[in-house]
Amino acid sequence: QVQLVESGGGVVQPGRSLRLSCAASGFTFSSYGIHWVRQAPGKGLEWVAVIWYDGSNKDYADSVKGRFTISRDNSNNTLYLQMNSLRAEDTAVYYCARVLRMDGFWSGSLDYWGQGTLVTVSS
Amino acid sequence: DIVMTQTPLSSPVTLGQPASISCRSSQSLVNSDGNTYLSWLQQRPGQPPRLLIYKISNRFSGVPDRFSGSGAGTDFTLKIGRVEAEDVGVYYCMQATQFPYTFGQGTKLEIK
Numbered sequence: 001q002v003q004l005v006e007s008g009g010g011v012v013q014p015g016r017s018l019r020l021s022c023a024a025s026g027f028t029f030s031s032y033g034i035h036w037v038r039q040a041p042g043k044g045l046e047w048v049a050v051i052w053y054d055g056s057n058k059d060y061a062d063s064v065k066g067r068f069t070i071s072r073d074n075s076n077n078t079l080y081l082q083m084n085s086l087r088a089e090d091t092a093v094y095y096c097a098r099v100l101r102m103d104g105f106w107s108g109s110l111d112y113w114g115q116g117t118l119v120t121v122s123s
Numbered sequence: 124d125i126v127m128t129q130t131p132l133s134s135p136v137t138l139g140q141p142a143s144i145s146c147r148s149s150q151s152l153v154n155s156d157g158n159t160y161l162s163w164l165q166q167r168p169g170q171p172p173r174l175l176i177y178k179i180s181n182r183f184s185g186v187p188d189r190f191s192g193s194g195a196g197t198d199f200t201l202k203i204g205r206v207e208a209e210d211v212g213v214y215y216c217m218q219a220t221q222f223p224y225t226f227g228q229g230t231k232l233e234i235k
Contacts, residue, residue: 108160
């Protein structure tokens with residue numbers, strides 16, 4: 001079955017860095033785009049970043065552009081989010097989510113989500 | 124960015140009764156390919172989001188048929204035919220027509 005497992009969260013001081021990982025299994029990882037979506041405590045969902053199936057394209061929310069970098073290792077079925085210059089407002093649960101494909105075509109949604117990893121930015 | 128606005132933000136419902144959530148986008152969600160990439164997600168307490176509906180009205184695998192989606196352009200609706208206890212949680216609409224993807228504020232469904 002499709003599984004996405006995030007790791008790497010924790011407590012970090014403002015201005016420091018953290019790298020999140022998302023380990024995928026149960027599907028052909030190299031065929032799917034993957035997104036990061038975050039959720040601040042008690043708040044709604046905020047899209048963070050996306051990477052194409054082959055890593056050829058990436059896009060970011062304005063709130064993280066220039067500070068966060070999304071990448072992937074298709075040989076190890078793993079997605080990453082390198083987070084630099086962290087701010088208090090980056091405090092959130094970070095989810096990785098797989099792009100929905102139906103009949104082999106991108107279908108404009110996110111079908112499987114990991115359980116999330118909590119990042120707390122605090123001094 | 125496309126702004127997604129949900130109403131109501133809270134919906135107390137009696138078990139067995141229907142429920143309806145509306146979602147309005149600040150601009151048309153019709154993509155250049157002719158498709159409308161509007162989804163509905165459910166988030167039960169303490170759980171990650173779960174896909175219910177994609178492209179306005181298509182139920183995702185394993186989603187009960189009491190969930191249905193409708194709408195077009197900028198106005199969309201999620202309906203639950205008869206609410207069950209397991210339906211408690213927060214429901215989000217999401218647009219994937221253009222980056223950045225954006226979500227509604229969420230509608231909390233609770234049992235009266």
